[in-house]
Structure formats: C-alpha cells, structure tokens
Amino acid sequence: MKGTYLGEFEEIVLLTIGVLQGDAYGVAIKLEIEKRTERKPSIGALHSALSRLEDKGFIESREGGATKSRGGRRKRYYTITAAGKRTLVKANELRNELFNLIPNLSFYGLN
C-alpha cells in the first residue's frame, strides 16, 4: 500500500465527504468545497485526489443514482472508511496538540 500521509487538499476532500454524509459524489463535493472555502478545485484535480484517497484506503465508493442531467450516467458515491476516520481524528488531534502548545504570550504577540 502507498504511504498513508494525508495531504492538505486530500484532508479537505475527506472532511467534505464527511460533511455531505451519504450524498458525496464528484460534483457535490466540488460545489461544497467552493461554498465553504475560497478555492475552486477543478473537477480533474478533485477526481485525482479522490482516486488517491481510495488507493490509500481512506474512502470507499459505490455506484448508483443516474439522473437526466448527467445524460443517464451513474454517479459514484464516496464514504469514509474506518481507516479514513482514524486518520482524520489523528490529524485533528495532532493539530490541536500543537496549537495548544503555542504559549499564549507569543500567540497574542503575534497577533
């Protein structure tokens, strides 16, 4: 298996899949990211990240839900796996830990 390092964009995608619950597929993820962050990921970059996340075992996918606007093509829905959840939690903890280690003084000083 490839390394399980979680990139910054990958993390955002992973979180967004979590936010969208069971409704996470390509376009929905893209629009959600556009809504919540300043960035506008291209659909190619997004799928590239999704494919990497799947390779790393952080998400799994199932197909279904063809609509007319897709020209009758199916969607691929993504859900977070247990491994994905663990990695997210770990990343969050690590960040909080480091954040809390910053002394208040210098933190406000930096402000």
Next chain:
Amino acid sequence: MKEEWSNPPKWADRMLGWFCSEEHLEILQGDLYELYEYRLEQKGRFMAKLHYIKDAFDMLRPFALKKRKTHPDGYRDKNNSITMFKNNIKVGWRNIVRYKGYSTINIMGLALGLACCMILYRYVTDELSYDKFHTNAEDIYRIAFSTEDDGVPSNANGSLGPGATAGRDFPEVSHAARILKTGSGGRTVVAHEQKRFYEERFFFADSSVFEVFSFPLIQGDRKTALSQPNTVVITESMARKYFGDLNPMGKLIDAYPNNDGKKMQFMVAGVAKDVPSNSHFHFDFLASFHSQKGGRLESWNGFWQCFSYVRLAHGADEVALNEKLAEYSQKYMGENAWYTLSLQPMLDIHLESSLKSEIEPTSSITKVYVFSAVGLLILVIACINFLTLSTAKSARRAREVGVRKTFGAHRSQLFGQFISEAMLHGTLATVIAIGLTSLTLPLVNELTNKSLSLVMNGNWLELIGIAGGSVLIVAFMAGLYPAIFLSSFTPIIALKSVLTGQGSIGRMRRVLVVFQFTISIALIVGTLIVSQQMNLIREKSLSESGDQHLILQMNNELRANFTAFEAAVKQSPAVHSMSGASRVPTRGSSTDCFKYTEDKGGCAFAYRVDFDYPETMGYKLQAGRFFDRNIATDAKGAFVVSESALMGFELGTAEEAIGKKFGHGDYPNGRIIGVVDDFHVYSLHKQKQPSFMVMAPKERFNFMAIRVSPEGMAATLDHVGEAWNQFSTEAPFDYFFLDEAFQRLHQEDIRTGKVVSVLTLLAILIAAIGLFGLASFMLEQRAKEIGIRKVLGAGVPSILLLMSKSYFRLIFIASALGVPVSYWLMSKWLDGFVYQVAFSPLVFALAIVIVGFIVASSIGYQSLRAAMANPVKSLRNE
C-alpha cells in the same frame, strides 16, 4: 440567465473517451455533464462550453488514463518499448560522455549546420513573404510598360495615363492607384516649424491607394484621407519625428517635392503604420495626387517615376485583361503609341521582376535558391561527419551489438537503439543551434537589413515545429545509414573477429569524404569569384583620374544664385570642375522616348547639362568635341551622344555621326557635335543604354556635379558647405559621392557575397573538424600497424606519407569533380553582369590548395603524433 439545453462539445467528449479508462469514463463524464448544465444556467452557453473543454483536458491525469494490459495478479505491466527507449537514451548518453571528443565534433558540427539552416530558413521565408500581408495580395497587379517591339515588359515605371483610366475602362479592375515619385533626385526637404529633413520616401498617390493596398491606418479615413488636394498621409515614425507626442492630424507640413522646387503645403489627413520590411516599396509620406497641378495628370506621353497598380475584382480573368491591355495604349495614342502595357502580379515583383526603374531594388529568386542550396549543403556536410564517425566507431560498438543479439535482441530493436542515439545527438545539436541562431540573428539582420528573429510574430509553435523538424531530419539523414549498418552485424562475427572498418564501409566513407571536399572546393571557388567580381565593380565605379565626384541636390534658392554659388565653390583649389545637370548617373531614371528625326523614334537617357558637364564627369571623347562657351549655337541644340546611341539611333560610326541631325524636346533640329565612350547610368548588371547630353538653362538643373581631388576632403566639404549655407537657407547642406551611390546599387550583390563567404567558412570549418575526428580515429585503429612498421625500421616521414597519402588521393578526385561544377555555376552567375571577371586558373588552384592545407593541418598533427609515438606503447598490450 436561462439558456435552452444544449450539448457540450462532442469532440471534447470523444477525446475523453479516447484516453480515459472505462473504469472512470462513465463517472467522470457524468460529472462533467452535470457541471455543464450547472454552468449553462449560471454563465451562459459559451462559458459553459469553454469550461467543459478545459475540464476535459484537465482529466488528462495519470489516474484516469487507460492502462496497458494488466497481469492476472494485478501487477500493472509497464510499456516495454517506453522502458527500452529510456534505456536506449541512457546508453546513448553514456556513449556521448565516454567519447567526449568525437561527440563534441559530431554535435558541434550538426549544431552549426542546423543553425545555418535555421537562419537561412528565416531569411528565405522572409524573402518569400514579400507583399503577402495585403488582404487581396493575389488580386493586385502592377501595370508594366514595354518599349520593346515584342511587348516584353521593360519598365516598372511609365506614363501617368494608364493608371488613371484603367479603373474606368475595364470592369475587371475594381480599384486602380498610381504612386508617383517626383523631383528627379528622389529626395525632398520636408519641414514642420523648426524641423527640416531630407526625406527619400515621399510619394504622391491616388486616393484609392488604400483600397488597392491594405496598409493599415492608425488615424484618418482610408477612403477619404487623400481625396482632397494638399493632404498627406504619414507613417507613425514620421509622426513621431516631426510632431513628437502631439496629434499630427490636421497639422501642416512644407515640402518641395517637384522639379520646379516650389514650396508646397500639405495637411496631415492620416497616420499609417510603418510599412513592414517585407514590402516591395516603403513610403513615409503619401501626398494626394490631386495636389499636382496642370492638365498632365492623365497624360499618356513621357515616362515618369510613376507606378500604376490595379486591384482586380475577385475572380476576374487576368489573362483576358492582359490581352486587352496589350492594345490599350493605341486607344489613347493612336498610331503614335510607342509603348504597350501588361499586367505583372505584385507578388512577383520582389523576386522575379527585372524591369528598369524599379521603385526599390528587388531581390531575385536565384538568390533564394542559392541560399537554400548552400544551407542544405552545410547540413549535409555536418550529417556526413556523423555518418563517417559513427561507421568508423562501428568496431567499438560491434561487441555491444553482438551481446545484445545473443541475448535475443531483434534487429529492429537495435535499429531503434541507434536511431534514438542519433535523435539524442540531434536534440542536443538542435538546442545548441537554437542558441547559436538567436545569438547570430542580430548580425544577420545588420548584414541583410532585415528584421528577423527566432520567434516571428510570437509564433512559438513554428519554433517548436522547426526544432522537432531539425531533430527528425538529423535522425533521418545522419542516423539512418549507421543504424542499418550497425544493426546488421551477425553476432558470431561481431563477437569473434575484429571489424576494421575496411571494405565496403570504408569505400562508402571515402565517397562521403570526397563529397565533402567537392562541396568545399566549389564553395571556395564561388566565394573567390564573387569577391573578385565585387572588386571589379568597385574599380569600375571609380573615376580614372582618381578624383571624387561630389553631387549636390539643387533647390530654387541655389538656382536663383547659380553663378554666384558656382563662383563661391570654385574658390577652393580642390575643386577641379563643376557643372549643373538635370540628372546624374544613379539618380533619376526616366528613359525619354522621342522622335530624333522627322520619322524615326527611339529611347535614351537624356541629360540636360551645363558647358562643363562631360568634362566634370570625366567622359572620354571618341570623336568631335565637347560643349564650347565660345560657340553660340552650342547652347541651342548641340548634342553629345554616347557610343551605344550610335547604334540605337542609326548614326553610323563615331566620325560619321558628327554633324548629323538629331532632335529631342526643345531642340527638334539639333546637331551632334561629339561622341563619348559609354558611361554607366545604373548598376553594372544592366546593359549600357543610349544616352545623350544637351545644354539647358539652369532652371532645369536638379543636381550639381563637382569634381574634387581626394586630398583634404574634409576641408573641401567644409568649403562647399559654407558656400551652400550662404545661398540656401531653406534646405540643409547635403551631398553624396558618386562612387558610393554606385556601390549602393550593388548593395544586394555585396551582401550576397558576404553571406556566401560566411557560409563557406562555416562549411569548411565543419568539414575540417569532421575530418580531424575521422583521421584521429583511423590512426588510433592503426596504432599497432604503425608500431610494427616502426619496429621494422620505418622512419617518421615515410609513415606520415603513408597515413596522409589516401586523403590526398581523395582531394584529387574531389578537385576533378568540384572544378567543373563550380566553373559552370559561376559562369551562370556572371552572365548577369555586363562586366565580368575572367576565370583565372589561379582561383581553382587556390581553392584546391586551401582544401589541401585544411586537410594537411587536420590530419597532419594526428599523423605526426602517431608517427612519433614510441612503438612499445602501442605494442605492449594485446
């Protein structure tokens, strides 16, 4: 914004299907469709399509690509040919690094050859691009004039009439426009407030000129800018020169463009973009034709510096129109028609026109051919280096080939290996060549007066195409034969015995080397003869006395004070003689056609001059006498004719001609008083033409010719300038030397000569380094042989002789081939000149000696080193 449903671009869809793996295709396409519809509502159809295309290309990512065969166990097989290609490049690179010397010779040779080709490609495409920027370039024709009986076009210029009436008389002609240059000298003073300059590119033009040509206007109206009298369109750079940052529109300029030297005022009615360098004529000022006064504006008589252009309606039958034009002059002139008309495509003017009185010097298609051929020859020489060196190296690669074949390599794979090695060389050479080209193009521009650059008009794609083409050409020309040869070894022979590079491959190599020498000899002969011819022209255009001819352009103030001005100039002892004249050689070019007796007509250059003109110009008398101040009738109809006029006007011998009746213009009943040797009017390319001189009042003088001694030129110029400023306040002091003017007429030849010599030098250099590499290689292979010979008692001289003997035999063969070829080519080139240098055997001998010297110096050092080496060193190891 609500748009109707529309489909995304199909081709983008197809492309996606083409590279995208099936596993992902449905999902990705679905997403793209959904996004498309979303954007259709948000941003409209155009943006939606644009985004769709962008996104489709954006899918070109590793995860989405189709995969090659997948092994059953899920291991994805990498494409083997890609792996092998990588390996080939790696092995090729190692070979380059290992034999640094040979690789440098190969790559530098190829790079020089490619750089030459790239520069010449730029040059040639520029030559071929002349006038193509006009929107209707193919429908634009020039009316050519013919004074010959057979109607073959002879003059680019002509009379004013045809250009004016053609538009009215022929339905095929959609627009017609004339371009007129006045003031025989071709230069006029232009002034605005304090700024005063001589301008050479001042023309009069019909208002339809911007309908015929598509020179873009920045300001002003294309249709009406020149419809009023006394209006002018100027170029951008002239606007900057005279008006700085101010808006030039509506401003006034003064100019003295006509023969009478009177001041005319023009209002700026338009600003044109500067004329691109690849135009057959360049204007800075286009004044409206209507500014010219008098009823002669549509006259069919007399040739002016007037160039008539027509734009035909699209699809018009130009053959039929040409036939109508052949008889057109009779319609207006009846039986007196002394010229006929025909159409000349504008696109032919730059390269294929050889008419008299071209508006600007033209180039020739021969030159384009010569340059293309020389460029190709240089590349061939460089590729031959590669061929000879890589076949010579074959012994070293034979073992590698043997081993590879034993391990199951197919011949086509080995072929691929050697081709990709050639491509590697080609790529390195191309990169260096592009660097060299961009470094040398500024020099080339200076030499050729063009504005070439590596990337023309921001066309990067073209550069990429050129680079890719170069790599392929090198791979094909240089790599094909070695690849076939090297991949053909049978493993058992390649592994067991030593290939010496003798036999058929050795013969092949010798043929190639002979070919290189032949090209070198031919190029050297060519260069030597071109430079001899240029020297001849320079000598011919100098006067025999060694005096210089200083030419001034007259103006009305000077004419008014003519005698006083003359007296002031003559005060200097350096001034030997001076005279006014309507024209001087190299300037002013209309041929006068007239009736010289009551019933006979002919054409000649007419010079209206003062008493001392023939003497000032240093013309040599054959019979009769020059003009004499003491003979009153000389001022009224005495003619001095040139030698070729005897033939042209049926005057018999020089002696017989004296006293014969002869008439022209104001003096229809004149007499011939003298005959002089022919003199040059234009470039030495052209046949000498009948000319005559006749006395005329000072009002007709456009020039002042002054013969001065070459010593103390600066002081003389100061003196003449002082006299000028004393009498002429409106026009700044300006002059030119006659010999320089003659040389400018041969500028194209001189440039061609320079370019060819540089190319020759390069070709010889490439051939020499190739030979150097080959010789050192062959000697290395024969090191043992030399060692044994030395041990058995051979001396250094005999070994030197042995090693270089074969090369000198090759030179001999090359000379036998190169001499006749170059003789033939150069005599064709010289045919274009009236004066030709004689072929001297010395030239050929010199070329052979030069090649021999280069061969001797490139193999001599190596041979000497091999001959002097201690035999123990080469024999010690087995």
